[in-house]
Amino acid sequence: MVRTVPAGQYVCMKGDAVEHWLGVVDGLVKMASNWSSGKTTSFVGLSSGGWFGEGSLMKDEPRRYDVIALRESRIAYMKRSRFQHLLDHSIPFNRFLLIQLNERLGQFIGMMEHERLLNTDARLARCLASMFNPLLYPGSSLELRISQEEIGLLAGISRQRVNQALHVLEQAGLVRVDYGTLTILDLDRLRCFGE
DNA sequence: ACATTAACAGGAA
């Protein structure tokens, strides 16, 4: 089943019962944590072709995080029974899942490494590059419609600092900055910026 | 040093 979620709306909320495996057919969503104290932080941006929520599905637990559409997005819902059946019977499906989990793990280990070793400009570069992982998001284009404020939430830095860093990356010819839109010009160099 | 918050003005949607 595919449903369209308008910009700013929740795709699912922390605490929800998990009945589906979710995928981004088209659009952009973020996985985030919003505390009752008002504190909020985002973890990953997921673009076209990205699947998520398999963790809670396999552990049979309530949703751990909020997922919010950053712009109008089409979300695919695969029923738990279907997911379970594929898991039990399809080797290609298991391989897909294994690759995805492996890539995610790599992504998060990388985040820790970058957090500790890189300056802010480079961290932003990695954060952007991670949203274009071809294995995790096979359908995404190199154009990212996202505000600088959202980038800040995803990268864990302030909006003003994002603005500064984007100009550094633009100067280096790695991205192009337009109103509400970011275009990746050189993904390979973005991936290793600052090394 | 370097990042953050706050504030504001100008421009886009």
Next chain:
DNA sequence: TTCCTGTTAATGT
């Protein structure tokens, strides 16, 4: 009108 961007000043670690 509301959202986004570019900038600066004050503040914090």
